[in-house]
Amino acid sequence: MRYRPGEGGRRHAGPLHHSAAVRCTGTIVESQGSGQRVEMQVQQVEVLGDSDPNAYPIQPKKHSLEFLRENAHLRFRTNTYSAIFRIRHQVSFGIHEYFNGKGYNYFHSPIITASDAEGAGEMFRVSTLDAKNPPLNDDGSVNWAADFFGAESRLTVSGQLQAELAALALGKVYTFGPTFRAENSNTARHLAEFWMIEPEAAFMDLHGNMDLAEGLCKHLIARVLQHSADDLEFLDKRMAEEEKQKPQQQRSEMGLIERLKFVLEHPFERITYTDAIDILLRSKPYQKKQFQYPVEWGVDLQSEHERYLVEKHFKKPVIVTGYPAQVKAFYMRMNGPGDFGYTDKGPTVAAMDVLFPGIGEIIGGSQREERLDVLEARMDAMGVPKDQMWWFLDTRRFGTVPHAGFGLGLERFVLFVTGMGNIRDVIPFPRTPKSAEF
RNA sequence: UCCUCGGUAGCUCAGCCGGUUAGAGCACCUGACUGUUAAUCAGGGGGUCGCUGGUUCAAGUCCAGCCCGGGGAGCCA
Numbered sequence: 001m002r003y004r005p006g007e008g009g010r011r012h013a014g015p016l017h018h019s020a021a022v023r024c025t026g027t028i029v030e031s032q033g034s035g036q037r038v039e040m041q042v043q044q045v046e047v048l049g050d051s052d053p054n055a056y057p058i059q060p061k062k063h064s065l066e067f068l069r070e071n072a073h074l075r076f077r078t079n080t081y082s083a084i085f086r087i088r089h090q091v092s093f094g095i096h097e098y099f100n101g102k103g104y105n106y107f108h109s110p111i112i113t114a115s116d117a118e119g120a121g122e123m124f125r126v127s128t129l130d131a132k133n134p135p136l137n138d139d140g141s142v143n144w145a146a147d148f149f150g151a152e153s154r155l156t157v158s159g160q161l162q163a164e165l166a167a168l169a170l171g172k173v174y175t176f177g178p179t180f181r182a183e184n185s186n187t188a189r190h191l192a193e194f195w196m197i198e199p200e201a202a203f204m205d206l207h208g209n210m211d212l213a214e215g216l217c218k219h220l221i222a223r224v225l226q227h228s229a230d231d232l233e234f235l236d237k238r239m240a241e242e243e244k245q246k247p248q249q250q251r252s253e254m255g256l257i258e259r260l261k262f263v264l265e266h267p268f269e270r271i272t273y274t275d276a277i278d279i280l281l282r283s284k285p286y287q288k289k290q291f292q293y294p295v296e297w298g299v300d301l302q303s304e305h306e307r308y309l310v311e312k313h314f315k316k317p318v319i320v321t322g323y324p325a326q327v328k329a330f331y332m333r334m335n336g337p338g339d340f341g342y343t344d345k346g347p348t349v350a351a352m353d354v355l356f357p358g359i360g361e362i363i364g365g366s367q368r369e370e371r372l373d374v375l376e377a378r379m380d381a382m383g384v385p386k387d388q389m390w391w392f393l394d395t396r397r398f399g400t401v402p403h404a405g406f407g408l409g410l411e412r413f414v415l416f417v418t419g420m421g422n423i424r425d426v427i428p429f430p431r432t433p434k435s436a437e438f
Numbered sequence: 439u440c441c442u443c444g445g446u447a448g449c450u451c452a453g454c455c456g457g458u459u460a461g462a463g464c465a466c467c468u469g470a471c472u473g474u475u476a477a478u479c480a481g482g483g484g485g486u487c488g489c490u491g492g493u494u495c496a497a498g499u500c501c502a503g504c505c506c507g508g509g510g511a512g513c514c515a
Contacts, residue, residue: 017466018465031473032473036475039473053448053465053466053467054448054465054466054467054484055448056448057448057449058449059448059449059464059465059466060465060476061449061450061464061465061476062449062450063449063450064449064450064508066507066508067449067450069507070507121513121514122513158515179515181513181514181515183513183514184439184513185439185512185513185514186439187509187510187511187512187513187514188508188509188510189514189515190513190514190515191515194515195515196515197515292511293511302511302512303510303511303512304511360514360515361514361515362515363515364514364515406515407514407515408515409514409515410515411515412515413515422508433439434505434506435506
């Protein structure tokens with residue numbers, strides 16, 4: 001690109017390179033070019049910061065997302081990523097807007113925890129001990145009492161347990177912060193560091209929980225449609241281009257904006273786990289033996305089953321409730337006769353998973369077990385150490401109350417609203433196994 | 439962690455059954471031309487073929503191990 005001052009001028013001011021920062025002075029005039037209303041007739045150009053085209057990795061052409069991921073420090077400069085991160089902002093802001101509007105208090109659960117009983121997955125250790133020569137006990141084990149916190153401590157996998165404490169005081173709270181899982185998960189839907197929103201409300205049951213979750217998703221979608229129309233338009237076109245490359249069968253029926261509006265305008269399907277199993281048993285892929293994993297009451301739903309329910313059978317977001325107790329966490333409320341989701345096929349809990357097309361589980365939540373004796377029995381049965389959890393059990397000892405909540409994965413939601421395919425593309429600096437650069 | 443595909447120029451890729459000096463498009467540099475917007479035309483520079491070892495007269499190509507990435511699965515948000 002060359003800059004020529006004045007009309008028909010030939011005086012070259014030198015090359016202007018891609019990504020150079022310039023300050024231009026000139027006159028804004030009506031443009032003769034197509035696709036733009038105005039343009040600047042430049043009288044003066046000042047190069048604030050040049051950019052060496054032989055060294056600058058981003059070129060004015062279409063790059064692969066994999067390549068841009070490896071240049072995560074520069075990828076915001078592309079139109080795709082700047083659109084994604086503006087939308088991520090709108091979603092984040094909308095979360096506060098939604099909960100604030102409903103009288104929820106933004107509650108800061110701790111990032112560092114010394115309890116190992118949250119049961120949501122492998123945890124990262126936090127320590128200031130010398131990794132090569134830690135202080136040892138007489139029996140050769142590491143002396144954690146000498147560590148910074150005086151106990152073995154880790155990064156949180158969930159703020160839920162603390163949010164429960166707060167909900168039983170403030171009534172309605174939500175957390176919104178980073179969460180860490182040391183799982184060796186290598187998928188387009190998993191991060192080692194991700195952001196999670198966890199509302200928790202006293203006197204709320206499973207139905208209220210479902211209403212809250214659906215309301216949140218729809219509020220966020222509406223907000224993005226309203227405030228990020230240009231960026232959605234861009235991503236919509238981008239997705240349409242990508243779809244053209246795919247074989248007919250794999251193409252999605254709706255464009256991005258069309259899909260967002262569809263989800264906004266239709267109620268989420270609400271079914272029990274038991275009904276879901278029945279639907280799967282009657283499904284074509286089951287009868288043609290196309291499912292890789294078995295379908296029978298008592299086993300957890302696999303990705304292929306969730307995808308069938310959401311993408312083939314209902315073709316919209318689905319909330320599945322009343323899972324078998326054995327596949328869910330200890331703090332979920334046991335269903336008894338008369339409770340929603342109860343069945344004589346086996347013990348179930350008041351769990352709920354919100355499943356979205358293309359992504360799968362975007363929200364996981366439940367009504368919590370508020371009865372001390374039932375909760376303690378569950379903890380014993382599942383090997384959760386009650387002594388470490390005394391503070392959690394105290395909520396059930398001193399004025400317990402029915403309550404419920406859920407966890408929404410921010411990045412998974414942003415994945416859905418941007419139409420992107422890999423979760424590493426909707427967080428600025430993804431942390432995954434073997435990767436924490438930038 | 440498992441299955442699968444891949445790693446060749448700055449980027450996207452081709453490179454046959456192992457065989458001479460490893461190619462193309464784009465990008466970049468020089469020049470020409472130009473109300474352009476994926477401009478065009480001519481010329482030019484640019485390579486540790488992921489790493490290590492092995493087989494062979496000869497390895498980008500075959501074999502083994504390792505590293506990294508994509509897609510799928512598990513774990514989950």
